[in-house]
Amino acid sequence: MPDFEISILGGSGGPFENSTQCFMLRSTHNTRDTQLICVDGGVGLGSIATMLRLDKNTKVVESLYENEEEPIEKYVDNTMLPQLVRGFPQIITSRLRGNILQQAMELYQKIGEYYITHPHMDHIAGMIMNSPAIYEPSVLSKKYVKGLPFTIKPLNDSIFNDIIWPQLSNKSLGRLDLVTLSQQIPHNSSSIPEWNIIPFEVYHGSKVSDLTAHVSSSVYIITNTRTKNSIVMCGDLEKDHDNLQEPKLLDQMWSYLAKNVPLENLSSIVVECSNSSSIDERRLFGHLSSNKLLDELQVLRDKYSISSGLGNLKVIISHVKMAYLDKDPRLTILDELRTLAHTIRGLENIAFSIAVQGYTFTV
Ligand SMILES: [Zn+2]
Numbered sequence: 441m442p443d444f445e446i447s448i449l450g451g452s453g454g455p456f457e458n459s460t461q462c463f464m465l466r467s468t469h470n471t472r473d474t475q476l477i478c479v480d481g482g483v484g485l486g487s488i489a490t491m492l493r494l495d496k497n498t499k500v501v502e503s504l505y506e507n508e509e510e511p512i513e514k515y516v517d518n519t520m521l522p523q524l525v526r527g528f529p530q531i532i533t534s535r536l537r538g539n540i541l542q543q544a545m546e547l548y549q550k551i552g553e554y555y556i557t558h559p560h561m562d563h564i565a566g567m568i569m570n571s572p573a574i575y576e577p578s579v580l581s582k583k584y585v586k587g588l589p590f591t592i593k594p595l596n597d598s599i600f601n602d603i604i605w606p607q608l609s610n611k612s613l614g615r616l617d618l619v620t621l622s623q624q625i626p627h628n629s630s631s632i633p634e635w636n637i638i639p640f641e642v643y644h645g646s647k648v649s650d651l652t653a654h655v656s657s658s659v660y661i662i663t664n665t666r667t668k669n670s671i672v673m674c675g676d677l678e679k680d681h682d683n684l685q686e687p688k689l690l691d692q693m694w695s696y697l698a699k700n701v702p703l704e705n706l707s708s709i710v711v712e713c714s715n716s717s718s719i720d721e722r723r724l725f726g727h728l729s730s731n732k733l734l735d736e737l738q739v740l741r742d743k744y745s746i747s748s749g750l751g752n753l754k755v756i757i758s759h760v761k762m763a764y765l766d767k768d769p770r771l772t773i774l775d776e777l778r779t780l781a782h783t784i785r786g787l788e789n790i791a792f793s794i795a796v797q798g799y800t801f802t803v
């Protein structure tokens with residue numbers, strides 16, 4: 441039985457501001473009440489409201505390139521289509537009352553935690569803008585914003601500082617807590633107690649002002665402690681550096697995964713692939729392209745070291761940059777990944793899909 445329901449509130453890497461990265465997760469085992477967590481908060485309430493209004497039977501994807509809409513089949517692997525829902529599953533929406541705005545706020549109330557991968561705007565903007573709704577009298581909520589130190593410190597010092605945004609995290613208010621996690625230390629979700637979450641720091645390019653200074657991001661491995669199934673939720677990332685002085689951070693994450701999560705328990709990897717393989721390497725700015733993602737999947741294959749390779753692992757691609765192009769770059773990237781993977785031992789049967797905004801995946 442699948443464990444994880446992932447609603448894609450936003451799955452792009454910008455520059456459009458209404459679709460940036462935010463994944464809302466629910467445990468499929470929880471049939472009584474709806475407890476939710478978000479990984480990243482690029483968008484939020486606005487996207488929830490849009491999703492509540494979608495016609496569940498019209499399975500299209502907004503594209504804005506060759507056609508304004510494209511069929512969902514172009515973006516999602518065939519094996520995942522039967523469980524894919526446009527908008528939110530019935531179990532979530534059936535409990536909401538009132539008009540669309542009230543329903544959106546009721547759903548927002550159920551988000552207990554945000555696990556932020558890094559403090560770039562496209563991963564936090566919605567979470568910040570939405571935060572006054574925590575104090576909406578009829579739907580008061582309590583939220584934790586969690587992340588590694590390089591995420592929480594800037595949120596505390598530079599965002600919730602009474603200058604850029606009111607200090608809604610002030611202890612006297614008691615409804616928004618910023619929580620610092622520790623690198624590679626398991627942590628139990630407060631909203632979904634059966635979920636154990638481990639943060640891994642990864643590299644994400646360098647500063648514009650100082651090309652020798654790293655920018656960091658995170659990957660979260662989420663494990664259901666009862667079923668032992670895990671999902672990997674990646675923030676923005678780049679491959680490890682060749683410099684031998686620097687730790688191989690992404691490599692450590694792949695090693696942990698192969699050692700601790702049997703392949704049959706690996707429900708899915710949600711990973712960025714911001715660019716197609718045709719991009720000039722100097723313009724990657726701390727991200728992956730199709731060929732670099734396939735390099736990483738080969739690293740993982742070698743660490744599992746089993747004859748079937750990665751089998752039919754589900755890999756969901758996020759954070760594609762919506763660039764000035766004739767063709768939808770998500771379709772270009774998906775095509776590259778599928779075509780190239782087919783020629784690589786152990787990667788032939790991977791099921792690649794795009795994290796299309798407005799849909800809920802079950803894995
Ligand atoms: Zn980003």
Ligand SMILES: [Zn+2]
Nearest residue numbers: 558560644676
């Ligand atoms: Zn970023």
